Amino acid sequence: MEIKKVMVIGAGQMGGGIAQVCAQAGYDVKLNDIKEESFARGYAVIGKNVARNVEKGRMTEEEKGEVLARITKSLDLQDASDVDIIIEAAVENMDIKKSIFKQLDEIAPAHAILATNTSSLPITEIAAVTKRPGKVIGMHYMNPVPVMKLVEIIRGLATEDAVYDAVEEMTRKLSKTPVEVNDFPGFVANRVLMPMINEAIFTLYEGVASKEAIDEVMKLGMNHPMGPLQLADFIGLDTCLYIMETLYEGFGDSKYRPCPLLRKYVNAGWLGKKSGRGFYEYA
Known part of the structure; x- marks a missing residue:
């Protein structure tokens, strides 16, 4: 199960950070938000972050341009129709997350992994609204995402081993440290x-x-x-x-x-x- 194309739902502090580290790792990223101004604000923050990396000598000006070019705007969940993984970073509300996952389940390709950045909500309950509970998983990034190394990877009751392995491999490619956690309220962190x-x-x-x-x-x-x-x-x-x-x-x-x-x-x-x-x- 190879991950090449990524979609991130939510261009706020967490979603923008996730999109940035994915683009820095070489992934093509669709950054989705429901409002044009929210996307613009999130993209501007990413621009400032990578510009700071250039100032500190961590990245060249050319690399900065390549990172920003890998991130494309999405204002429609239909854009999930050709990606390999979707990482949802919307507001921490179960009803909203269930609604998003139900829609993504209809739109995303059959092989696509549906991941959530929830910090405390049950993965199994989110997965239950889809027809692919085996492909639903938690990826809890720490804030600020570009700086913090930890990602809690949370298995739902039905999460497939191949899905866990693919997400763990992706996490390492992002220069993050994956830690496996079971599905309990609040996880570990x-x-x-x-x-x-x-x-x-x-x-x-x-x-x-x-x-x-x-x-x-x-x-x-x-x-x-x-x-x-x-x-x-x-x-x-x-x-x-x-x-x-x-x-x-x-x-x-x-x-x-x-x-x-x-x-x-x-x-x-x-x-x-x-x-x-x-x-x-x-x-």
């Missing part, structure tokens, strides 16, 4: 990370220490590059809440209960860096 962030929010909520102190303890005491509250702001507090709700619902265990302060901030529209305010304020 978010099952471990999000409860830590949630506990840090509880620590603030209960008045144990200030936000600055909590972050400083984790940076200096645990050698984390970023404190958990600052990290939550960068991930997006709405995303953190959604993942905690997925864990809570999936396991039915009170240890995954989202902190009321997290819910309060999201309800207030304080979503972190992207909204200008979360636990910290951003100009």
Whole structure:
């Protein structure tokens, strides 16, 4: 099972990053979004990223041009009719993902792999809306995609070994490190990370220490590059809440209960860096 042509659904931060690393690895990439302006914004970010690589001597000007030329615009899911793999990086919402996969199942060639970049949702449930559950798999990239080496590869209940092997090989060609994970809520990364962030929010909520102190303890005491509250702001507090709700619902265990302060901030529209305010304020 050889992968040559790639389609990425969603030109946001994650989708754009995935498209960039695929193009850098020599794949022809269709970058799809529902809006022209969303594609343009995502493509512009990719342009800035590869220009920075030229400035730092990691890439020549000629190579930059080749990378950008490998990425083509798509505003229609029908463009999936001739690709070998589709990597969905749309919003983290089960109903939206199911709708996309149902459509892709009708459009994509029979051999095509349908992958999702979901950070916490069950692969098996997404696969169930298709007629090819054996060809559905999870590829959870870390943010920012061009920098972070890890990709969690998640098997659904029916995922075929050949599909896993092809995705693992592709991941290595992207200069990433694949790690095999089974289909449980939150997988590994978010099952471990999000409860830590949630506990840090509880620590603030209960008045144990200030936000600055909590972050400083984790940076200096645990050698984390970023404190958990600052990290939550960068991930997006709405995303953190959604993942905690997925864990809570999936396991039915009170240890995954989202902190009321997290819910309060999201309800207030304080979503972190992207909204200008979360636990910290951003100009």
